Amino acid sequence: MTKCHRRTIFRTVLLFLTVTLAAGLISSSNCANIYLTLNTTKSVYGIGEEASIWGNVTFSAGLGGGLIPDALVAIEVDNPQGIPVILRTKTTGQLPAASNITILSLTPSDQSGNPLYTFRRGTLSYFKASLSNTAASRYVQITLNIFDARNVAYESFITFAGLLYNGTTTLIISDPVPQDISPGNATAYLNVFTALPGVGGYALCPESSAVFSIIDGSSPPPISEEQPPLGFYNLTFHIDNYQTTRMFRPGNYSVFANCKYQTEVSNATGNFQIVLTGDINRDGIVDIFDAILLSGSYNAVLGGPRWNANADFNFDGIVDIYDAIILANNFGKKA
Amino acid sequence: MQWCNLIDEEGGVSLKRRLGALTLAEIILISTLLLVNQGGFLPPRVEAAPTTIQVTPTNSTGYLNETLYVNVTVTDVTNLFGWQFKLYFLNSILKCTSITSGPFLTSLGSTFDIFDIVNDFNSTHGRILAASTLMGGGNSANGTGVVAMLQFNASGLGLTPLSFESTKLTDNQSPPQTIPHTPIGGNAVVTEAPVQVIDVYTQRGGTGGNKSSDAFAPGETIFFNASLKYQGAPVPGIIVQFLTYDPHGTPTARTAVTGADGIASLNTTLPSNPLFGSYLTFASANTHGSDYNDTVDYKVGWIVNIIQVVTCNCTGFTQTQFPRGTLAYFNITLENLSFNNKQLFMLLGANDGFGATIAQECICFAIPYGQTSILFGFRIPPWTLPGVGQAFVGAYNNPPWNGGIAYCPGHYLPLSITGG
Numbered sequence: 001m002t003k004c005h006r007r008t009i010f011r012t013v014l015l016f017l018t019v020t021l022a023a024g025l026i027s028s029s030n031c032a033n034i035y036l037t038l039n040t041t042k043s044v045y046g047i048g049e050e051a052s053i054w055g056n057v058t059f060s061a062g063l064g065g066g067l068i069p070d071a072l073v074a075i076e077v078d079n080p081q082g083i084p085v086i087l088r089t090k091t092t093g094q095l096p097a098a099s100n101i102t103i104l105s106l107t108p109s110d111q112s113g114n115p116l117y118t119f120r121r122g123t124l125s126y127f128k129a130s131l132s133n134t135a136a137s138r139y140v141q142i143t144l145n146i147f148d149a150r151n152v153a154y155e156s157f158i159t160f161a162g163l164l165y166n167g168t169t170t171l172i173i174s175d176p177v178p179q180d181i182s183p184g185n186a187t188a189y190l191n192v193f194t195a196l197p198g199v200g201g202y203a204l205c206p207e208s209s210a211v212f213s214i215i216d217g218s219s220p221p222p223i224s225e226e227q228p229p230l231g232f233y234n235l236t237f238h239i240d241n242y243q244t245t246r247m248f249r250p251g252n253y254s255v256f257a258n259c260k261y262q263t264e265v266s267n268a269t270g271n272f273q274i275v276l277t278g279d280i281n282r283d284g285i286v287d288i289f290d291a292i293l294l295s296g297s298y299n300a301v302l303g304g305p306r307w308n309a310n311a312d313f314n315f316d317g318i319v320d321i322y323d324a325i326i327l328a329n330n331f332g333k334k335a
Numbered sequence: 336m337q338w339c340n341l342i343d344e345e346g347g348v349s350l351k352r353r354l355g356a357l358t359l360a361e362i363i364l365i366s367t368l369l370l371v372n373q374g375g376f377l378p379p380r381v382e383a384a385p386t387t388i389q390v391t392p393t394n395s396t397g398y399l400n401e402t403l404y405v406n407v408t409v410t411d412v413t414n415l416f417g418w419q420f421k422l423y424f425l426n427s428i429l430k431c432t433s434i435t436s437g438p439f440l441t442s443l444g445s446t447f448d449i450f451d452i453v454n455d456f457n458s459t460h461g462r463i464l465a466a467s468t469l470m471g472g473g474n475s476a477n478g479t480g481v482v483a484m485l486q487f488n489a490s491g492l493g494l495t496p497l498s499f500e501s502t503k504l505t506d507n508q509s510p511p512q513t514i515p516h517t518p519i520g521g522n523a524v525v526t527e528a529p530v531q532v533i534d535v536y537t538q539r540g541g542t543g544g545n546k547s548s549d550a551f552a553p554g555e556t557i558f559f560n561a562s563l564k565y566q567g568a569p570v571p572g573i574i575v576q577f578l579t580y581d582p583h584g585t586p587t588a589r590t591a592v593t594g595a596d597g598i599a600s601l602n603t604t605l606p607s608n609p610l611f612g613s614y615l616t617f618a619s620a621n622t623h624g625s626d627y628n629d630t631v632d633y634k635v636g637w638i639v640n641i642i643q644v645v646t647c648n649c650t651g652f653t654q655t656q657f658p659r660g661t662l663a664y665f666n667i668t669l670e671n672l673s674f675n676n677k678q679l680f681m682l683l684g685a686n687d688g689f690g691a692t693i694a695q696e697c698i699c700f701a702i703p704y705g706q707t708s709i710l711f712g713f714r715i716p717p718w719t720l721p722g723v724g725q726a727f728v729g730a731y732n733n734p735p736w737n738g739g740i741a742y743c744p745g746h747y748l749p750l751s752i753t754g755g
Binding site: 172 | 676700707714
């Protein structure tokens with residue numbers, strides 16, 4: 001690697017760390033030989049915001065401490081009810097060496113498995129997945145996680161749990177398309193875990209994705225996820241609490257990330273909070289009580305005597321007119 | 336002694352040498368400590384059963400030119416994460432053909448294995464080197480279990496010791512710690528196979544003495560053959576009695592006469608609703624003044640059968656009511672009676688109380704012999720009308736819309752959907 005390359009990577013990493021300065025390192029618990037970190041860009045997100053989970057995987061100091069560019073990180077985000085809303089596998093830049101289990105294909109389909117790329121809201125969508133296991137049969141959990149055109153997760157569940165036998169296994173999975181999600185290009189992700197990351201499971205292969213179209217209504221612009229530097233992983237999703245799915249309800253969310261690299265396993269856990277923007281007293285509704293609290297903290301600065309962090313909706317360290325406008329725009333909303 | 340020499344060749348130290356290395360003072364000290372302990376000066380201890388690595392069965396027998404199976408078992412162990420052994424045998428008696436990891440570690444996760452079979456390790460002995468460790472920092476094994484399964488070809492008559500050397504058991508500490516243990520070898524005896532004068536089998540196997548045939552489904556025809564040979568020559572014109580016992584032990588007798596090839600044949604077609612279970616057919620004949628007999632056993636049933644379907648949550652706990660918009664799971668137990676893998680296309684469908692489809696899922700894989708349990712889930716659409724719907728699980732050899740045929744009757748069960 002040339003000096004120039006190293007400098008570029010260093011700058012990129014520095015930039016990445018800088019833009020996520022507001023984030024808190026959640027926590028990490030690691031084995032002796034590799035080290036997984038887990039961060040979120042913020043510790044509190046409002047409904048309608050973009051959330052990012054990121055981190056890196058490195059060798060331990062004893063092994064040189066270098067970034068591992070081809071690790072798989074299994075990520076689970078649980079909502080306040082303990083229901084997984086995100087189940088994904090991210091790489092730290094490059095695909096790892098071929099594993100015994102691979103997802104050969106994931107294709108949106110009709111109920112017989114014939115390719116079909118367009119579904120209407122309020123109908124059933126289908127996905128045909130083919131998986132290969134070149135080794136002895138082993139227990140797996142196969143999950144499906146679907147994001148709509150605004151990158152809001154509207155589906156996340158274990159579709160199959162059992163032994164994946166040697167050879168090829170084909171699944172056809174049905175899933176209802178909620179009536180109130182955003183139309184446009186949605187993306188389904190199929191993952192294969194030893195168990196859910198929240199109970200210590202790790203990914204057995206890279207995830208597979210399939211793009212399909214949800215029609216019936218106007219589409220928002222497509223979402224693109226920023227590619228992190230090698231050795232890092234990044235997962236970005238939009239937070240919205242659709243009435244039909246109600247997956248992103250306000251409350252405390254748990255994040256689990258597990259990485260198995262060669263024979264080494266490392267995991268990290270943490271949490272973040274989703275709040276109803278404007279809901280200063282956290283009672284699930286933006287109302288006059290919140291307005292009174294905001295007025296009580298009006299013009300208060302970070303660390304000052306009347307400071308109320310819950311009223312600083314834009315996180316600029318002062319409760320001012322911008323926060324009042326945000327409250328006004330959300331007035332009357334319920335969790 | 337030949338065996339001591341072998342160990343020394345491997346770089347080990349014989350017990351004799353070890354004892355010889357102790358000084359008189361050390362021996363007196365050890366003896367004193369042992370006496371003190373017996374005298375009750377040390378607190379009494381509850382001794383755990385000693386850990387062993389042993390050949391199982393300790394004494395195995397096989398017939399010449401047939402396969403002989405031997406396991407290596409670790410007993411009464413705590414936190415077993417990896418193991419290693421060398422096993423020596425007389426190569427004039429046995430030839431090792433394969434070694435595979437046993438379920439004791441593989442049931443806990445992936446393992447990294449090193450297997451090396453050298454049948455001509457020296458002029459007299461063959462040697463197996465086997466080592467295996469779990470990968471990752473996960474569970475370790477406790478108790479007793481099979482760590483390796485060995486397969487030999489019985490190539491010569493006689494007895495061979497199966498003797499361990501360099502056995503190692505380790506735990507999952509960092510660094511791994513050795514688990515103290517005792518290696519217990521075994522013996523294998525190879526004898527001449529008994530002369531099989533009569534051999535009964537079906538079109539799906541069972542040749543050889545008292546062997547099993549593959550299974551049969553309702554409506555299928557079973558072709559029985561009984562081959563009668565005396566000193567290798569076919570014996571024609573002999574009456575062979577076939578006595579078939581059904582799963583209740585009720586016998587059915589039939590006879591057939593051997594042809595020029597020495598084979599007596601008959602067939603029977605199973606009814607559409609036969610008694611399911613294990614059948615045993617006993618064939619007997621008298622030739623050259625002696626009675627001879629053989630058996631073949633086989634199962635009758637749906638070749639692939641849906642044993643049980645239970646509605647549950649994602650962790651497998653039974654759940655009978657599902658609010659719309661939530662996940663419903665089916666815990667499905669299947670059984671393949673055939674010795675061979677069968678291509679299975681399993682269809683799971685669900686309708687609401689008004690007949691509208693609320694889910695249709697499929698899984699296609701090669702199901703192996705024995706029972707298989709899978710958990711299959713789907714989301715009940717939020718627009719589903721509450722009420723009692725119906726779920727269906729069917730097992731086919733191919734998708735039914737591509738001409739697939741059902742292996743067995745489908746399972747229908749109620750699906751209670753509540754407002755969510």
